Amino acid sequence: MASMKDYLEKAMLRLGSRGAMPGERVITYSVETFVAPGDGYAECHALGTENDFLAIHNSTFQAVTWLSVPGCVMICHVPIKKGETCTVGKGSNVKFDCVNFVKSFGGA
Amino acid sequence: MPTLKAEFERMAQVVGSRAGMPSGQEIDLPLGEHVYTAPSDGYMCVFAGMNDSASQTFLLGTSGGLNLSHWCPRRATIGVAAPIAKGQTSDYSVPSGSASKVFFLKTLGVLRGGLKRLIKKAFCLGGCYGFA
Numbered sequence: 621m622a623s624m625k626d627y628l629e630k631a632m633l634r635l636g637s638r639g640a641m642p643g644e645r646v647i648t649y650s651v652e653t654f655v656a657p658g659d660g661y662a663e664c665h666a667l668g669t670e671n672d673f674l675a676i677h678n679s680t681f682q683a684v685t686w687l688s689v690p691g692c693v694m695i696c697h698v699p700i701k702k703g704e705t706c707t708v709g710k711g712s713n714v715k716f717d718c719v720n721f722v723k724s725f726g727g728a
Numbered sequence: 729m730p731t732l733k734a735e736f737e738r739m740a741q742v743v744g745s746r747a748g749m750p751s752g753q754e755i756d757l758p759l760g761e762h763v764y765t766a767p768s769d770g771y772m773c774v775f776a777g778m779n780d781s782a783s784q785t786f787l788l789g790t791s792g793g794l795n796l797s798h799w800c801p802r803r804a805t806i807g808v809a810a811p812i813a814k815g816q817t818s819d820y821s822v823p824s825g826s827a828s829k830v831f832f833l834k835t836l837g838v839l840r841g842g843l844k845r846l847i848k849k850a851f852c853l854g855g856c857y858g859f860a
Contacts, residue, residue: 626734628739629739629743630840630841630842631841631844632739632740632744632747632841633743633746633747633836633837633841633854634747634837634838634841634842635739635747635833635837635841636744636745636747636748636776636837636841637745637748637836637837637838638745638769638813638814638843639744639747640744640747640748640769640811640835640837641750641769641792641811641812641813642790642792642793642811642812642813643792643793643813644791644793644816645793646793654773656812657748660809661793661794663793663794663795676762680756685797685799686797686798686799687799689785692745692785692797693797693835694797695795695796695797696796696797696798697764697794697795697810705850716797719793720793722793723794725813726744727730728773
């Protein structure tokens with residue numbers, strides 16, 4: 621027999637799943653270090669001229685991408701929580717463009 | 729003794745954290761250039777494996793606002809994933825002809841959450857709700 625606790629747990633699982641997903645609200649930063657205004661994802665955009673790397677990291681996660689064709693855009697992202705600092709790292713042949721902060725649906 | 733509010737908050741945090749994690753249930757998608765509408769909350773995942781042929785670049789973007797670009801060198805394998813909500817679309821470009829795979833992975837919250845099964849079970853048993 622289902623209890624109220626089971627009912628709550630099932631509802632929380634479904635809602636929590638949506639809460640963690642990217643919520644289509646994007647704030648663009650032109651600096652390479654910023655503090656997340658809410659829970660969500662930090663995505664970095666850059667342009668490379670030669671084989672080189674682009675990385676974005678917070679205190680626990682790092683994402684790295686490499687360039688294959690000169691002049692191509694490079695993009696990578698990490699999940700980030702509210703108040704956490706996010707920093708971009710790049711090779712010398714990479715021109716930084718912007719960082720997009722994508723707020724999650726449930727982001728505080 | 730913990731209050732009901734504290735107990736509820738603890739439960740919400742634990743369950744909420746679990747809800748966003750990827751499950752093992754995947755839906756295979758075709759290689760090449762495609763647009764896919766997510767049937768539920770989950771992750772768009774790509775494995776790319778290059779043999780001795782030239783390295784390739786693949787791209788993935790979602791209407792939720794996240795994008796990925798990745799280069800897979802020769803004789804290497806890479807894997808990436810991007811979260812996507814139900815109803816959002818993802819357009820991806822993953823070269824065919826390589827040892828690559830694109831698939832959609834549901835979240836644990838989608839698999840284990842929801843009230844349909846719970847309500848059906850309650851009505852079938854003819855029971856009433858109560859705190860456990």
